[in-house]
Amino acid sequence: DQQVKQNSPSLSVQEGRISILNCDYTNSMFDYFLWYKKYPAEGPTFLISISSIKDKNEDGRFTVFLNKSAKHLSLHIVPSQPGDSAVYFCAALPLYGNKLVFGAGTILRVKS
Amino acid sequence: NAGVTQTPKFRVLKTGQSMTLLCAQDMNHEYMYWYRQDPGMGLRLIHYSVGEGTTAKGEVPDGYNVSRLKKQNFLLGLESAAPSQTSVYFCASSRQGVNYNSPLHFGNGTRLTVT
Numbered sequence: 001d002q003q004v005k006q007n008s009p010s011l012s013v014q015e016g017r018i019s020i021l022n023c024d025y026t027n028s029m030f031d032y033f034l035w036y037k038k039y040p041a042e043g044p045t046f047l048i049s050i051s052s053i054k055d056k057n058e059d060g061r062f063t064v065f066l067n068k069s070a071k072h073l074s075l076h077i078v079p080s081q082p083g084d085s086a087v088y089f090c091a092a093l094p095l096y097g098n099k100l101v102f103g104a105g106t107i108l109r110v111k112s
Numbered sequence: 113n114a115g116v117t118q119t120p121k122f123r124v125l126k127t128g129q130s131m132t133l134l135c136a137q138d139m140n141h142e143y144m145y146w147y148r149q150d151p152g153m154g155l156r157l158i159h160y161s162v163g164e165g166t167t168a169k170g171e172v173p174d175g176y177n178v179s180r181l182k183k184q185n186f187l188l189g190l191e192s193a194a195p196s197q198t199s200v201y202f203c204a205s206s207r208q209g210v211n212y213n214s215p216l217h218f219g220n221g222t223r224l225t226v227t
Contacts, residue, residue, distance in 0.1 A: 043218030098209035102154040
């Protein structure tokens with residue numbers, strides 16, 4: 001059973017609009033959450049993270065929101081750019097753990 | 113600065129053959145990891161190492177072995193390849209365990225096909 005779920009396999013957004021990628025988790029012991037971005041034929045690269053003591057973390061066009069009571073986090077990209085087209089993985093780390101648990105990924109396509 | 117380098121980039125094996133995937137990092141990181149990526153499954157941890165000479169099992173270790181004889185290298189071995197091991201394999205490293213100051217750095221992957 002997947003502990004980290006990204007229920008939308010793909011998302012298509014117009015350039016300049018907001019992209020919202022969602023992630024749900026089941027393990028209440030997860031303490032730290034990350035988003036990775038992956039281009040074809042490349043490895044994932046770290047994008048942004050959030051600790052469970054926060055509900056929002058912002059870095060330029062990227063903002064991650066965490067709703068602990070709903071066990072839900074989301075990544076907002078504003079404004080979306082064609083270069084943002086990639087696979088986005090949500091990942092979670094348990095308290096006192098050192099092994100990330102990844103979601104299945106969401107393919108984002110930003111149309112120009 | 114090369115970061116994390118994986119060799120080979122592509123490989124086709126026949127069932128029962130063996131091979132070794134090599135991962136090298138030049139960042140002096142303590143932790144190294146092997147993941148496999150399959151459609152609809154995300155990245156799953158195969159084995160990891162918390163330092164030179166150490167290895168530990170991850171989520172899906174069966175059919176794989178690893179070695180970390182040198183700090184900068186982490187080898188993943190398949191002794192008798194099976195079609196279920198067809199996947200894209202990613203190596204990653206981190207300065208210490210994953211946290212705010214120590215994100216994972218990934219290589220570009222090895223695409224393995226077992227026929």
